[in-house]
Amino acid sequence: MDHPLRYQLLPNAPADQADVLVLPVAHAGEVCGASGTRAAPAAILEASGELEYFEEDQAWSPMRHMKVAVLPELHASELEREEAFHGRIATTAAALPRASDDRLLVALGGDHSITPSLTAGCLGEPATILFLDAHADLRPQYRGSEYSHACPAHQLREQGHRIVMVGVRSMFEREAERIESDDCIELYGDRALREASTRQRLVARVESLTGPVWLSTDMDVFDPALVPGVGTPQPGGLDWHFAIDLLEALLLRSKGRLCGMDLVELVPEPSRVSQLVAAKWMQKAISFWGKARGYDRAPEEGSQAGLEYE
């Protein structure tokens, strides 16, 4: 039976036949600010229904050629402890049809604590995490919990991954020291990215990625004028078009193999702009990923097949 969550109002393909798997993780964590993130997956998917099927940058309609499946939403049951829920995220992610060269996994959070649980389930080897975030998220624990949205980068390092951090503009001393001393964390701070030369260096770095890659987008990486709907906004931040440049560098020009991506920390807001930005970010990623794999030349048997619209 179909469940109500859909991407761009399209019918859900069977998961094992889908080119794009969307995993909604409705999780708000235990801590400050982001309690609204529980409603984010449904709000992003609802906003995706307002997008055109045609994706203007690559000039094609990805869903004519690709099939999408939105999986049942994951959420903690009332009495479930954090540790158990995070374990369930990892086992669910591990049991998905492999997000490999021919399948893209898009996880919709939820707060940022879900990222290490997803990578624990999906990544069997050290990978590069392209970590877009206003915050360094390197605390070993926060307010007594290692399952906090302040901790994912620390956990990703514990898992042995290298982190390319982009857009950071808030951290405390120990995080700054950690970044300084840890050769496996590369920082492209927000203010430095105002320099054209730093932006070029970052684009070149992303283009140079090889091997397994995970893309983690904390929606607070964007300028809060663009995405006000986040739990912990910070002034400054990425503008839309530079973010798209990075996505193109990763998906269309690098040799990195995207094993999955997440969009986290969105708090739906009344103007709907924040959730629309998230939906369009997801659409761009799907389009670029599909185009790089030649899906535009595949038969028009995707989720849009037979759909009438104007």
Ligand SMILES: [Mn+2]
């Ligand atoms: Mn974060």
